[in-house]
Amino acid sequence: MPRRLLTRARLRKTVPWALLVVLWFVVSVVVGLLGFANDSERVTIGAHTAQVSPTFDSHATLDLGAVLPRLRLDMNLPLGLGVNLDVQETDASNLNDLLQRDALIASQPDGEIARIREVVQQMAVDNAVAGAGSGLLVTVLVTTVWAMLGPKRRRELFGLVHRGERRVQHRAVVVLVALLVTVASVIGPGQMRQEQAPPTSWRPLGELLPEVSFDDRLKTVEVASGFSTDGGVGVIRTAFETYERSTEFYGKLRDRVSRVGGRIRPAGEGETVALLVSDRHDNIGMDPFAAEVAKVAGAKILIDAGDDTSSGQSWEAFSINSLAQHFKDLKVVAVAGNHDSGGFVEDAMRRNKFTVLDSKPVEVEGIRFLGDSDPTRTGLGSADTPGDETTSEQSTRLAEVACGQAEDEPISTMVVHDPASYQETAARGCASLLVSGHLHRQVGPDTKTVEGRSVTTYTNGTTGGAAYAFALGYTLRRPGEVTLITYADGQPTGLQTVTAELTGEVTVGTYRPLPA
Numbered sequence: 001m002p003r004r005l006l007t008r009a010r011l012r013k014t015v016p017w018a019l020l021v022v023l024w025f026v027v028s029v030v031v032g033l034l035g036f037a038n039d040s041e042r043v044t045i046g047a048h049t050a051q052v053s054p055t056f057d058s059h060a061t062l063d064l065g066a067v068l069p070r071l072r073l074d075m076n077l078p079l080g081l082g083v084n085l086d087v088q089e090t091d092a093s094n095l096n097d098l099l100q101r102d103a104l105i106a107s108q109p110d111g112e113i114a115r116i117r118e119v120v121q122q123m124a125v126d127n128a129v130a131g132a133g134s135g136l137l138v139t140v141l142v143t144t145v146w147a148m149l150g151p152k153r154r155r156e157l158f159g160l161v162h163r164g165e166r167r168v169q170h171r172a173v174v175v176l177v178a179l180l181v182t183v184a185s186v187i188g189p190g191q192m193r194q195e196q197a198p199p200t201s202w203r204p205l206g207e208l209l210p211e212v213s214f215d216d217r218l219k220t221v222e223v224a225s226g227f228s229t230d231g232g233v234g235v236i237r238t239a240f241e242t243y244e245r246s247t248e249f250y251g252k253l254r255d256r257v258s259r260v261g262g263r264i265r266p267a268g269e270g271e272t273v274a275l276l277v278s279d280r281h282d283n284i285g286m287d288p289f290a291a292e293v294a295k296v297a298g299a300k301i302l303i304d305a306g307d308d309t310s311s312g313q314s315w316e317a318f319s320i321n322s323l324a325q326h327f328k329d330l331k332v333v334a335v336a337g338n339h340d341s342g343g344f345v346e347d348a349m350r351r352n353k354f355t356v357l358d359s360k361p362v363e364v365e366g367i368r369f370l371g372d373s374d375p376t377r378t379g380l381g382s383a384d385t386p387g388d389e390t391t392s393e394q395s396t397r398l399a400e401v402a403c404g405q406a407e408d409e410p411i412s413t414m415v416v417h418d419p420a421s422y423q424e425t426a427a428r429g430c431a432s433l434l435v436s437g438h439l440h441r442q443v444g445p446d447t448k449t450v451e452g453r454s455v456t457t458y459t460n461g462t463t464g465g466a467a468y469a470f471a472l473g474y475t476l477r478r479p480g481e482v483t484l485i486t487y488a489d490g491q492p493t494g495l496q497t498v499t500a501e502l503t504g505e506v507t508v509g510t511y512r513p514l515p516a
Contacts, residue, residue: 020143024135032131039123043115051086052119058082060116072202072222083120111284111322246474249504250285256506257292257498263508265496267298267486272365275330276460276483278305278417278437281339283464283471283480284322286500290463290482291326293498297484300365302327304354305437305460306337306374306417309345310470317348324352331364333357333371337417337438339469341377341387357415359401366490370402370431371415374438378469391420399424402431412490419443419459429453433485433492433514440466442481445495447515454515458483458495465500476502491516 040053055061058080061072202222257264267273275294280286294302308323309316323332332354336345349356355364357371375387375394389397394416402411402425411431416422422434429450434457443459460483465476480500486493493516497509 020139023142024132024139026135027138028128028131028135030131031134032127035127035130036124039127041119041123043119052116053084053086054120054123055082055084056080061085083116085116111287111320111325112318114325115317115321242474246285249475250288252504253286253500253506254288254292256504257289257296260498260506260508261296264293264296264484264498265486265494265511266296267300270488271493272301272367272487273297273299274301274303274333274367274485274487275299276303276305276435276485277463278460279307279337279440279462279466279471280319280323280464281307281310281462281466281469281471282316282319283466283476284319285474286464286476286480287322287326289480289500289506293482293484294327294330299484300330301367302330302332302334303413303415303435303485304332304334304349305415305435306335307339307437307469308337309340312336312340312342312345312377314344316345320345320348320352324354331355333362333364333369333415335371335415335417336373338374338376338378341374346373359398361401361405361409361411365487367487368405368409368412368490369415370398370411370413372398372421374417374421376418391418394421395424398422399428399430403428405430412487413485413492419457422457426450426455426457429455431455433458435460435483435485437462440478442497445512445514456492456514461497461499465502476500478502479507486511 036054037056040051042051056079058077059072059074059082061070061082061084063070063084063086204222273294275290275297277290293299302323304323308319332349332352334349334354335357336349340346346356355362355369356373357369359370359372361368361370363369372394375389375391377385377387398414398416398421402414405411411425412433414422414425414431414434416434416436418438419434419436422431422436425431426434426448427450432453432455434455436459439459440462441459442461443457445456445458447454447456449455461481462471462478463480463482464471465478465480467477471477479502482498484496484498486495492514494511494513496511499507499509501507
């Protein structure tokens with residue numbers, strides 16, 4: 001008997017807490033799901049601004065407006081999760097430029113897919129937090145009201161409810177009818193009205209273009225039927241041809257790296273390898289090639305010497321997203337170039353957890369770096385605009401920082417975009433290796449001895465194969481170059497170039513040891 005009483009006493013104490021937990025959970029889930037289902041985020045995807053909204057139709061649906069057809073792809077995610085992309089404005093000057101740009105970005109979609117995934121995940125987290133907060137608030141209110149009433153008042157209220165049970169039973173039908181009418185007034189009209197237009201009919205892309213052989217990625221794409229689809233077959237075919245040529249060219253480049261892999265010097269015991277890229281100018285097609293070179297060499301660091309974009313505009317975020325996705329397993333040390341000016345590119349780099357050099361020494365994988373973004377501002381096809389300082393002034397300022405380091409903590413590698421920005425440091429012998437881009441051609445490595453210390457300067461050619469400030473295309477305008485830098489005990493010991501030729505072949509340069 002005492003044991004039963006003890007059990008009942010425990011239940012009296014446990015049940016209220018359990019009910020509060022259930023209340024919190026139910027409110028949290030309901031509020032969180034409703035918020036998530038009705039949430040949206042305005043982001044930059046590819047060359048467009050787009051409204052991203054989560055759905056539960058298990059598809060990624062791309063709404064391209066009234067002229068072009070809608071596209072969708074089965075996501076195969078749990079709970080039928082999907083996403084709707086309402087594609088909006090772009091800065092492209094005409095439809096052909098827009099389609100070519102979109103097709104080329106679509107040929108290397110990993111960066112944009114990762115960005116969309118990040119946005120949807122953030123929506124889920126935000127709404128989960130909001131739901132949990134709402135559930136906690138409701139639980140606290142219920143607990144507070146329960147405590148304020150007190151045992152005596154609660155017994156009185158219970159008695160009133162008990163005495164009114166018969167009246168409640170008599171009125172139950174009326175209340176139920178009222179609830180049904182309320183629900184019908186909210187949900188019913190839309191279901192009871194006859195549809196004014198038939199539901200969207202979806203056709204496989206292969207059915208629209210039967211003469212085309214699609215890769216595995218496109219076989220599951222469906223196109224919304226209608227005038228925009230049937231009348232825009234030529235437009236779709238043009239976009240696909242651009243996509244196909246880009247995928248084929250850059251895919252072969254990546255595959256050929258493994259064939260020449262025996263000529264690429266891998267990291268030895270006690271060595272760290274970094275991959276240097278520069279002047280990509282939006283050509284994300286080269287990223288799989290560069291990533292494969294880094295993989296073969298066993299690189300741990302990516303050094304980005306700037307000009308990842310052509311004008312530093314928000315629509316060019318896809319270039320940074322692609323870099324982050326393809327080198328997600330490497331630590332990235334970066335500066336922005338003159339075509340990356342305006343602050344947006346640096347913000348995108350930091351958002352992707354790049355180490356953006358800003359005139360302060362930093363150590364990554366035991367290597368001491370120093371550098372800064374280019375002070376000059378240059379748009380696509382526009383003249384240079386002076387920034388807060390000239391490259392000459394930047395060169396002097398960085399030299400003061402480099403030469404002011406303690407003897408036992410010297411600067412191993414200086415990274416800038418324009419070689420003019422490292423001249424003073426090189427002349428004073430305050431860094432072992434000074435690297436840059438900007439010229440779109442390789443210069444060096446040139447090694448000099450300054451006060452008994454070896455100093456090497458090196459300018460990497462354009463990784464994006466850019467002839468001018470824009471390199472995004474289904475082929476290269478110039479050979480695309482990346483450089484492998486080998487370090488031992490934090491100091492550079494050798495350089496080796498790997499070049500993608502205009503013919504699609506891959507050339508591996510001779511490994512060049514650097515003096516200690």
